[in-house]
Amino acid sequence: MALLTRLSPAALRLLALLAVLALVLIFFSTQIEGYLNGRLFNRISSSVAIMALIATGQTLVILTRNIDLSVGSVVGFSAFATGSLISNHPDLNPLILLLYAAAVGTGFGMLNGVLVAYARIPSIIVTLASMALFRSALVEYSNAKSITSESLPAWLTDFPNMPVFSLGAMEFRAGFTASLVVVLIVHFALTRLRPARQFFAVGSNPEAAEMAGIDAHRTIFAAFALSGLMAGLAGFMFLARFGNITVVAGLGFELKSVASSVVGGVNIFGGSGSVIGAFLGAILVDLLETSLVRWAVVSEFWREAVLGALILLAVTTDTLFSRRLAALRARKSKESAK
Amino acid sequence: MTRLYSWEGLLFATFVIIFAFNAAFTPDFLGLSNQINLFQLSIEKIILALVMTFIIINAEIDLSVGSMMGLSACAFGYLYQIGTPAPAAIAICLAAGVLGGFLNGWFIARLGLPSLVVTLATLIGFRGLARVMLEDRGIGDFPEWFNALGQKGLIGPLPFALLAFALLFALLYVLLERSGFGRKTYVIGSNRDVADFAGIDTARHKIVLFTLSGLTSAFAGLLFAARVGAVRGDVGSGFELDVITIVLLGGVSIFGGKGTLVGTLLSILIVLNLRNGMGLMNITGHIQTGVIGLLLIASVVIPRIKFATSRGSKPEATS
Structure with a gap:
């Protein structure tokens, strides 16, 4: 009980998520032969590399009490536009290509931001x-064509699978490592930097934030621009990983x-x-999807039902638990005040 | 109220322009069969939009309607295939809709979870159950009378689904405009706390609404099965966004408390005619959706400009 009140709710939440991840891993390792190996890590990490970026942007937007349903389309457009740029100019500097993807995404994000x-x-x-x-816009731009991996330079399609370092059998590939770095940078900013704290201030109480001198409009605009930026970068990763891009890329993201x-x-x-x-959260969702496909007891078609x-379950326990915790803390602080 | 009336006037004018444009440029547009066809092709979406109007006026949202449609259609296919008589299968599917809708409502109203999250989860979950039943197969060969109900005219050239839509609209119109239930829907939507203090059982009201939404979605799924004559795991996927777009374009406020079924009906007419017209001009589906998207943004911006200039006051805050 002491632990429950001493740790911050945020830290408790992360611990609970890690515990659930561990439980899922333990459960499936008893069910599927040769489950816990380097290949599982590689499979999950390469697909999480894309979703982690999008979820990071989405989180920034949700923090400000908004939602961004356009990210899937931005990923699709960015992947397609980046792909057609590099196929027309194969000798382009990789950095310029990355900047292009980022700029495309940020542009769309800023448009959302202005309107919201x-x-x-x-x-x-x-x-x-x-x-x-x-x-x-993507359908118009694509002109009924699609990008194929043959038209892409080798460095681009090799990039996501390039090993950076390994921990035992776990190979950290470039795509995943890059995403991880972005997530950690955003996390550091959100927890340590004053301007980034404004996302929390605006989201928890817009009026109070305004009175405290925070420009709520600018903060919300920034959240959407950053969400677009993340989706643009995710589009770059999507292109590098899959190579073949059609107009439905990123649908449902x-x-x-x-x-x-x-x-x-x-x-x-x-x-x-x-x-x-x-x-x-992105890892958990992906881990469950991947594992259910390989689990022999139920057909692979169960994965969406289980995911729902x-x-x-996650939201229910989280809500009920944080209500209890808030009540517990209130009681404790009342006792200590006596 | 004046603002609402003028909004509906604007919608009506838009509809008349699109309708006249279509009538002038397309030879067979005004023919009865084309007009019926116009509604038939999107009949499930427009039926879902009627109940979604209640849900959004109530300041909630139901993202799971398309998946519940799919679940009901797939359950019908599955049950029929394993030998259940069609009437019994229909009853089970409608019961599944009631149960699924109640589940949404219970989590939202009793546990106090946001409807956006609960119905996002059931959007994925209901779709999952549909896929569990049919996996990647398609099922057809339904009884003759079942398919006829979806495809042929029931009274003269009017098919069953269109009559059901008209009847449902009349019933829901009376419910929303002329009954205590309708007043409560508005009151809860504009301020839930006030409604609670006024002694309204807001939780029960929300559960009833979501159950109704589940039932209607299951019904829409069956209509789809009868109209198309075959079902697959992806029936109704993505419908939720089209349905919500129709309702919002009709002037229903996403913050609840405002909107009418007449607005939704006008919006239905606009969207159907616009898509039909663009289809006849060989404009592809994705672009059509884009145009509807533009219209959606315009539908929020235009009344604000009008409001701001005519009253000289600031547009209402949204966050």
Whole structure:
């Protein structure tokens, strides 16, 4: 009990997520032969590398009491635009290509940001509309063509699988490592840097934040621009990993990124949560999907049903538990005041 | 209220323009069969939009409607395939809709979880159950009368689904505009705390609404099965966003408390005619959706500009 009140709720949440991850790993290692090996780590890490970036951006937006449903379309557009740039100019500097992907994503994000923060249209309406708009922009831009991996230079398609370092059998590949670094940088900023704390302030109480001299409009604008940036970078990773890009690239990523954030303990009403949580949420979602496919007891078609139940369970326990914890803390502080 | 009336006037004018444009440029547009076809092709979405209007006026959202549709359609296919008589299978599917909707409502109203999260989870979960039943197969060969109900005219050329839509609209219109239940829907949507203090059982009201939404979605799934004559795991996937777009375009506030079924109906007419017209001009589906998206943003921006200039006051805050 002492531990429950001493640790911060955020830290408890991360510990609970790690515990659930460990339980899932232990459970499936008793069910699937040769489950816990380096290949599992590689498989999960290469697909999480993309979702982790999107979920990080989504978390920033959700922290400010908004939602970004357009990320899937931004990933698709960025992947396609980056792919067609490099196939037309094969000798392009990799850094310029990366900057291009980032710029495309940020541009879309800023458009959302202007409409939400300054025109004050509810984010769910803006991004519902821009999800459709960006996708139709992609259809127009693609001109019924698609990108194939043969038209991409080798350095790009090799990049995600390039080993950086290994821990035992776990090989940290470049794609995953890059994502991890981005997540850690954003986490550091959110917890240590004053400007980034404004995301929490605006999300937990917009009026109080305004009175404290925070420009809430600018903060919300920044959250959407950053979400676009993350989706743009994810588009680059998507291109590098899959190589073949059609107009449906990234379809459905918006709901998956919201799911990752919510499972990771980010409060959908804003003001609390962490990108590390969202990162662990993305890993948990992916781990379950991958493992259920290989589990012989149920058909692979169970994975979505289980995933839905998991999200409901995660949110229910999180909400009920934090209510209890708040009551417990209130009682304790009352006792110590006596 | 004046603002609402003028909003519906604007929607009506938009509809008339699109309708006249279609009628002028497309030879067979005004024919009865084309007009019926227009509704038939999106009949499930427009039925879902009616109940979604209640949910959003109540300041909630239901993302699971498309998946519940899929679940019901797939359950029907599965049950029929293993030899259940079709009427019994229909009853089981509708019961599944009631149960699924109740589940949503219970988590939202009794546990106090946000509807966005709960129905996001059931969007994935219900879809999952649909896939568990059918895996990657498609099932068809339903009884003759079942398919006829979806494809042929029931009274003259009017098919069953269109009659059901008209009847449901009339019932829900009376419920929303003329009954205590409808008043409560608005009151809870504009301020849940006030409604609680006024002695309204807001939790029960929300559970009833979500159960109704589940039941209607299951019904829509069955309509789909009858209309298309075959079902697959992906029936209704992505419908939730189209349905929500229709409702919001109809002037229902995402913050609850405002909106009418007439607005939703006008929005349905606009969207259907616009898509039909663009389809006839060989504009692809993705672009059509993009145009509807633009319209959605315009639907929020235009009344604000009008409001701000005519009253000289600041537009209402949204966050």
